[in-house]
């Protein structure tokens with residue numbers, strides 16, 4: 295499992311209780327022009343509460359247990375909408391899968407090639423990490439998306 299992400303990264307979401315969190319998430323959807331249907335809310339809530347960077351298939355198979363009326367199309371469409379509004383970051387470390395991250399602050403990712411776990415990496419301790427986080431342009435190019443990926447063998451698999 296990836297280490298739990300620091301909740302202070304998303305000041306909009308206060309995870310003090312289920313009801314409170316749900317109300318907040320609903321407001322976040324509304325503020326971003328997304329009509330907060332029950333399914334959309336459940337998908338967003340799942341991603342905010344589950345920071346293991348799940349794929350659409352994992353999200354579907356987890357939520358369908360609670361909501362049997364959920365369709366895969368709804369999951370895909372909702373993920374697309376949330377990503378377009380900048381509420382999720384789609385991670386395409388492998389061209390065979392897309393993973394979704396509700397932590398939209400700038401951070402790196404480390405994928406273990408042994409167990410497949412995707413870890414969040416705080417780039418702050420690295421000299422260029424803070425500069426990268428703040429950079430709006432690079433070499434005169436306008437940045438619209440930033441991804442920092444590492445691959446290797448994770449600390450658990452190294453033991």
Ligand SMILES: [Zn+2]
Pocket residue numbers: 406407408409410411447448449450451
């Ligand atoms: Zn591993």
Ligand SMILES: [Zn+2]
Pocket residue numbers: 347395397401402403413414
């Ligand atoms: Zn992440």
